Amino acid sequence: MMLCVIVLLCSLFTITQQTVPPAKCLCELSSSEKAFPFDKLKTVQDSASLCNKNITPEKTFDLESLLLGLDRRLPELEKDVEMLEKENDGELYGALSLHVIENELAEIKQLLDKLNSTALAHLDLSADATLQLVDVKGDMQELEEFDTMQVVKSQQANQRLKRDLDQCRNGLHPTPKPTLSPEGTCPHGRFLNISGPRVFTAGEYPGSYMYGAWGRDPKPEAGKESWHWLVLMTSSNRHSNYIRQYSSLSSLIAGVSVPGNVQIHPNNPTTNTIQGPNVVLYGGALYYNCYNTDAVCQFNLTTKSIIRLELPKGTRYNSKGNFCHLEECYPYTDLDLATDESGIWVIYTTTQNFGNLVLSKVKLDQQLKLSQTWYTSVYKQSVTNTFMACGILYATRYVDKTVEEIFYSFDTSTGKENFNIGIFINKMSPNILSLNYSPVDQMLHAYSDSKLVSYKLLFEKTHDTYTYMQ
Structure with a gap:
């Protein structure tokens, strides 16, 4: 009898538990912060898009x-x-x-x-x-x-720290006292700006070779003052074994090479052939990074002879010190050769200088030598290209697919660096794979995703004429 009562009581308790409705919990969330104005952000984005358009x-x-x-x-x-x-x-x-x-x-x-x-x-x-x-x-x-979490302020603080760090790094390698005489100052005055594209052509092989270089010889042989040259990376966008010449700019645009190819070697690549697109022609000789070595080759187009210039120990090569931007690096751009009013330069990096740009002047003799070297505080992989003009090194960086910025300069006559040049290049294609300055006519020749583009550098003494024409 007692057992039955207990069972009945348990059943009653279970039924009672099932029929009682569960308690409800209500929460109210109140924020003291203002609602984010998404409509204003959308207006800003639309305005920016309209400007770009x-x-x-x-x-x-x-x-x-x-x-x-x-x-x-x-x-x-x-x-x-x-x-x-x-x-x-x-x-x-x-x-x-x-x-x-x-x-x-x-x-x-x-x-x-x-x-x-x-x-x-x-x-x-x-x-x-x-x-x-x-x-x-x-x-x-x-x-x-x-911006309650101060993300923007943190980014601005990081930029200031980076600038201070660059200045601090420069102190690790004091720049040698300049040995260039005051004549090293530019005969054209200060570099002020750059024109829009003056020449834009697909050349003789439209879209065929993504990497290459072109330009003019600053010290041409007699009768070749108007000649232009072209070097194409014909093997894996990395290597080449010949230079192609054109008797005029019109011939180059039309794709008519009467002189034709001058071959370094029948095989490509092989010892002493071209590695990377950063090449220059000076005094009838081609200067470039020798295949698979940390050396510069001089190939004489007339005699077909080759002289090598060994670079300092620790020089990076074989795609270990490339030009880069956030999205990609340009392979086998470890060494960059450049010409200006005073001759030939080589720009490279070394392990001793922590990957920052190193600049050396090439002394032309029976044996090639480096006459002087300068150490900069700009990191190579934050740079997309370099060129020389009037003894000043200029470096560019990728802004977007249509714009490149000349942001940095190093003056070899004073040793001064400038990280705020702020001169913009209007690109006709996303990537500039090589830049060559011609002191003959102050043109900057760019090889851009198989396209050949040139720009006019506007100096202080030429700017007045340009302004008057506008």
């Missing part, structure tokens, strides 16, 4: 093309007028010459009208963009108030 390298290229056309036509007109003044017979010859000059003036007037309308359109675009950027800057400053 409206301001493109092609628009700058249009203006530069008009300026280049005017630059070439005015000297021709001047020559024709001088010829008319000297040889005018007052009859048929004079009438024909006047008719030619009249046509030239009409074409120049058309160019000027188009140039004026293009310049006015660019001024309106610049004014609109300036107003948009002011608004965007104000909106971004307001949005920074929502």
